[in-house]
Amino acid sequence: MRLEKRNSSSALALLLAPIGAAVFTLLVCALLVLWAGAPVGQTYALLFKGGFGSVFALSETLTRAIPLILTGLSATVAFKARLFNIGAEGQLYAGALAAVLVGGLHGGTGLEWSPWVLFPLMLLAAALAGALLLLGPTLMKTRLGVDEVVTTLLFNFIMLLGVSLVLDGPMKDPGAMGWPQSVGLQEGLELSKLIAQTRVHSGLLIAMGLALAVWCIFKYSVLGFNIRAVGANARAAAFAGVRVTRTMVWVALLSGALAGLAGAIEVAGRTGYVTLDMSPGYGYTGIVIAMLAGLHPIGVLAASVFVAGVLVGADSMSRAINVPTYIADVIVAASLLSVLVASMLTQYRVRWK
Template identity: 55%
Template sequence: MRLEVRENVPIWAQGLAPVLAIFISLVICSLLILWAGKPVLESYGLLIDGALGTSFALSETLTRATPLIFTGLAAAIAFKAKLWNIGGEGQLYMGAVLATVLGSGLITLHPVLMIPFLMVTGAVAAGLLLLIPTLLKNYLRVDEVVVTLLLNFIVLLFVNYLLEGPMQDPMSMGWPQGSPIIDEGVLMPIMDKARLHLGFILALIAAVGCWIFMKFSLWGYEIRSVGLNSEAARFSGININRTLVLTALISGGMAGIAGVSEVAGLKGYLTLDMSPGFGYAGIAVAMLAMLHPLGVIASAIFFAGIYVGADSMSQGMGIPSYIADVMVAVSILMILLSMLLVRYRVIRG
């Protein structure tokens, strides 16, 4: 058995592959529901209703999808250049730290300026964090997967130190949390009696902006070229190191904005448990979207719906909510397999 590259892959096949992958994932997870002794269709009905059945459920799904869109974009852009950024979690927290430092009273601006200021500074801080493994990869050939993964733990330990010490809110009664973001820096809610905030709109704008950048700009073309064939890109005159540095700044910046969005839009202050793994989940979001920036929106909402709806399914049917993690993991595997079969055909002999 061997793999042979398909010369022409129709667009309908590329679009159908993730849909079939999700369907197969749901079929496989149905076996787990049957194993638990529960009806499959009713369980999935509760999951869908818990994620989309009411305006409140929809708002919770979109709220959960907001950081996933940002971290999904971070992974998609980096992976397009074959810069394997596994450090979205650390970059998210780095953006959140800068938002807390600057947005809790150190600097006060009009909201029209304060919110972009926090977004930009958080993005820059996270982008510079990803620049470390990128430069190590460029000049010392250090594996960026290992470095970005380890940086996640370093950043989380650093955040823990800050929240237990210099950045702890004096009004928190000893609880490890940062000072609250001032009103000028808070992302306003966009639905009544719901947690959905302006960060979701900014995430949609970021996804469209990334698509335009990657599709129509010269820099986007260079990023895609480096990812497709770095040697051919170098031969054509593209500066590989410069392109990877640019990729790192954009990718890390997207993850950093996710942290700013969570601090300034959802919680209002920094805590160590602010992210339940949004940085890692962003990789799954990007893979399901097949690294397409616009596809990241639908992918993020899909995964957010699974996580939010799983709670409703668990309460209504007595099924462990951890099945959501299984569904996400199986979806990733099926997506990877579908991407492989779309790009290659299996040849016997």
């Protein structure tokens, strides 16, 4: 068996590829549902109902999707230039801490800050914190040839240990009865609700706007062209006059800033303060979302809602039927593998000998 490059991919093949991937995923996961001793049809119905079957379910899905959109965009920007940023989780926490540092720890200075001034400063600090956390590994890659997968991954653990340190130290909330959490944001810095009596907030609009902005950067800007060129072939791009190191620095700043904003928006829109369990792996899930979206910023929106719906629906499903919530992780992972294989088959054909 060998793979042969197709001269072109038909529109029908491009349309059927994701459909086939979805069907294959459902069939594979159906075997696991049967193994758990549950009816397949009822399990999938409860999964869909729990994620999208009511206004409350949809609002919970959209709330979960907001940080996923931003971490998905972070991975999309980095991976487009072949900068394999595995550190969005740490960058998210860096942004969350910076947001609380600006929006919660300034009260003892004696200065009265208007929320209209403090809120953009809070977002700017979060974006800067995430960007700087990725800038170091990027410079080590471009200057010293150090593998960014290792450095960004290790920075996640360093950042989480740092969060644990400050939550039990200078940023600990004295009114939390010993619970390790930071002080809260001041009043007026919380994001408004989009739907009354739900948790979905206006951070969804910010995330959608950033997805559109990243798409415009990729499609219409010189930086976007340079990112695509470096991602396709860095040596050829340098030969053509693209400044590879400068481009990679911009990629690091943009990717890290998006992950840092995810932390700030999660604090301002949902939690109000920082805890160690604030993120159930949003940074890592963002990598899956970027790949599901084919590194397309608009596709990240759809992929984030899909993954969030599966995760939220699995929680509801497990309470109604004897199927563990881990089936959601299997569905997301199987979806990723199926999409990657389907995408490969649209570009290559299998030849048997």
